[in-house]
Amino acid sequence: MSFLQIQGLARRYGPAAVFEGVNFSMERGEFVCIIGHSGCGKTTILNILAGLDVASEGVVVMDNREVAGPSLDRGVVFQGHALMPWLSAMSNISFAVKSRWPDWNRIQVQTHCQKFLDLVGLTGAEHKKPAQLSGGMKQRVGIARAFAIQPKMLLLDEPFGALDALTRGTIQDELLRICAATHQTVFMITHDVDEAILLADRILLMSNGPNACIAEAVENTLPKPRDRHSIHHDPQYYRIRNHLVDFLVNRSRLYQSGEAARPAHPPLVRPGAEDAPPPAPVRKIVNLRH
Amino acid sequence: MTLQSLKAALLSLAFLGLFLCIWHAATLPKAESQAPSDEYAKLLGKGAKKSDGFPSLGQMGEVALGHLRDPAYDRGPNDKGIAIQLGHSLARVGAGYLLAILFAVPLGFLIGMSPLLYQALNPFIQVLKPISPLAWMPLALYTIKDSSISGIFVIFICSVWPMLINTAFGVASVRRDWLAVAKTLEVKPLRKAFAVILPAAAPTILTGMRISIGIAWLVIVAAEMLVGGTGIGYFVWNEWNNLNLTNVIFAILVIGVMGMLLDLAIGRLQKAVTYVE
Numbered sequence: 254m255s256f257l258q259i260q261g262l263a264r265r266y267g268p269a270a271v272f273e274g275v276n277f278s279m280e281r282g283e284f285v286c287i288i289g290h291s292g293c294g295k296t297t298i299l300n301i302l303a304g305l306d307v308a309s310e311g312v313v314v315m316d317n318r319e320v321a322g323p324s325l326d327r328g329v330v331f332q333g334h335a336l337m338p339w340l341s342a343m344s345n346i347s348f349a350v351k352s353r354w355p356d357w358n359r360i361q362v363q364t365h366c367q368k369f370l371d372l373v374g375l376t377g378a379e380h381k382k383p384a385q386l387s388g389g390m391k392q393r394v395g396i397a398r399a400f401a402i403q404p405k406m407l408l409l410d411e412p413f414g415a416l417d418a419l420t421r422g423t424i425q426d427e428l429l430r431i432c433a434a435t436h437q438t439v440f441m442i443t444h445d446v447d448e449a450i451l452l453a454d455r456i457l458l459m460s461n462g463p464n465a466c467i468a469e470a471v472e473n474t475l476p477k478p479r480d481r482h483s484i485h486h487d488p489q490y491y492r493i494r495n496h497l498v499d500f501l502v503n504r505s506r507l508y509q510s511g512e513a514a515r516p517a518h519p520p521l522v523r524p525g526a527e528d529a530p531p532p533a534p535v536r537k538i539v540n541l542r543h
Numbered sequence: 544m545t546l547q548s549l550k551a552a553l554l555s556l557a558f559l560g561l562f563l564c565i566w567h568a569a570t571l572p573k574a575e576s577q578a579p580s581d582e583y584a585k586l587l588g589k590g591a592k593k594s595d596g597f598p599s600l601g602q603m604g605e606v607a608l609g610h611l612r613d614p615a616y617d618r619g620p621n622d623k624g625i626a627i628q629l630g631h632s633l634a635r636v637g638a639g640y641l642l643a644i645l646f647a648v649p650l651g652f653l654i655g656m657s658p659l660l661y662q663a664l665n666p667f668i669q670v671l672k673p674i675s676p677l678a679w680m681p682l683a684l685y686t687i688k689d690s691s692i693s694g695i696f697v698i699f700i701c702s703v704w705p706m707l708i709n710t711a712f713g714v715a716s717v718r719r720d721w722l723a724v725a726k727t728l729e730v731k732p733l734r735k736a737f738a739v740i741l742p743a744a745a746p747t748i749l750t751g752m753r754i755s756i757g758i759a760w761l762v763i764v765a766a767e768m769l770v771g772g773t774g775i776g777y778f779v780w781n782e783w784n785n786l787n788l789t790n791v792i793f794a795i796l797v798i799g800v801m802g803m804l805l806d807l808a809i810g811r812l813q814k815a816v817t818y819v820e
């Protein structure tokens with residue numbers, strides 16, 4: 254049985270469904286990215302996983318237990334870092350650590366926090382308030398806070414969306430390094446196709462909302478460890494990339510109208526690999542919208 | 544000190560000098576019309592040293608020095624030093640204000656957390672808020688039957704609204720993100736209230752407290768004029784009855800300085816809890 258199982262998940266507001274019939278599973282230690290246009294309900298799925306939102310239908314089972322409400326087993330990195338501005342970087346992390354281990358003494362909390370601050374490269378910035386940190390550093394504190402409680406699963410809601418390309422690259426590398434070292438299970442939302450290929454083992458493609466579904470699961474066939482500087486020299490990189498971009502540009506809106514069949518379980522696609530199944534049939538040639 | 548603040552200080556001094564000059568010029572002794580005889584002057588009351596009327600700068604300074612040299616004397620109910628009167632006023636404001644904090648902050652917390660309670664209590668707040676605190680005075684005197692406690696009640700009722708409204712607003716507008724963080728970390732309600740909501744809403748709450756202390760200090764003077772007995776407001780009224788304008792002016796100055804100090808104190812506190820997002 255998979256570590257995380259999502260069965261028949263739907264979220265409705267009145268009669269309108271943001272998404273429905275969402276089925277997928279994740280293995281322990283797997284890094285899964287979900288990609289889709291705005292409004293397809295990615296963040297809602299993440300919030301349901303986090304326990305911050307409730308599904309209208311369906312169940313989420315993690316580690317053989319149903320997810321009902323928030324839990325320290327699932328760490329969340331929020332889109333807008335969500336650091337408390339009146340606390341220093343260290344105190345923001347220790348707030349989480351104290352929630353996880355209320356019985357720890359001050360020294361234990363301090364050492365543990367320092368370890369995770371060092372891990373994200375923030376040594377020396379312990380006592381700075383979020384306002385004194387750059388956007389990238391703030392997001393690093395957010396990541397350290399989520400890692401510090403050592404959750405069974407990490408949920409990242411487009412964590413690098415607001416960062417410039419250079420900073421994003423460095424933090425992606427760090428995330429990759431930490432995840433490899435800790436075998437962390439990660440579910441991440443992104444808009445960035447390249448980011449997904451660099452980080453994810455599997456990429457879930459979501460069709461457009463309302464009535465969105467998970468249309469495909471793309472396996473990242475690039476070998477690990479993946480390196481940001483050399484990854485684009487691999488011809489396989491472009492096969493995957495083209496497949497993803499083609500989905501987002503051409504195919505993501507066909508599922509609403511029924512031009513493409515909604516799969517009950519997203520088919521696993523391996524673009525460029527010999528045994529890859531043909532992509533879902535497209536009945537009409539569409540013009541590029543983007 | 545920057546050049547601008549130096550210039551500003553000089554300009555302030557210049558304005559003060561100008562004001563004092565005008566005061567001095569306006570209170571220069573007028574050339575008295577020569578009375579036909581000393582006896583006639585005495586009959587008109589012109590020979591005696593004038594103690595009433597608008598004081599000159601010299602008289603003013605003399606009286607101020609006298610008050611400052613001996614601020615805490617007590618020679619019976621109608622003659623107490625300025626510090627004692629000020630102390631009575633501050634004690635009343637302090638008591639009423641503290642009661643208001645104890646009432647408004649927890650209630651504001653509840654109202655801010657519960658949209659239902661907010662909607663249910665809002666009409667009452669909206670009606671009670673614009674009532675002049677002094678309008679409560681007869682009711683307070685009738686029910687409490689003690690003028691000093693009535694004064695405290697009036698301070699309470701006037702400080703409570705800004706604190707209540709600001710606390711409720713501050714608590715209601717705590718960023719959802721921070722609450723979501725607390726939720727995912729399974730933070731217990733009491734810890735959430737004190738470690739997340741209170742610090743997040745503190746700047747707004749302190750703004751309410753700063754408005755309140757200003758209003759309370761405005762109101763205490765009027766309340767004490769009404770109930771009498773002790774306090775800086777009573778002192779002003781008493782000196783007016785004595786036709787001693789010099790004392791009245793000195794008391795006005797003291798009221799202003801004290802009000803400024805109270806505002807500065809809360810302002811300092813406000814700065815301490817304010818955070819930059």
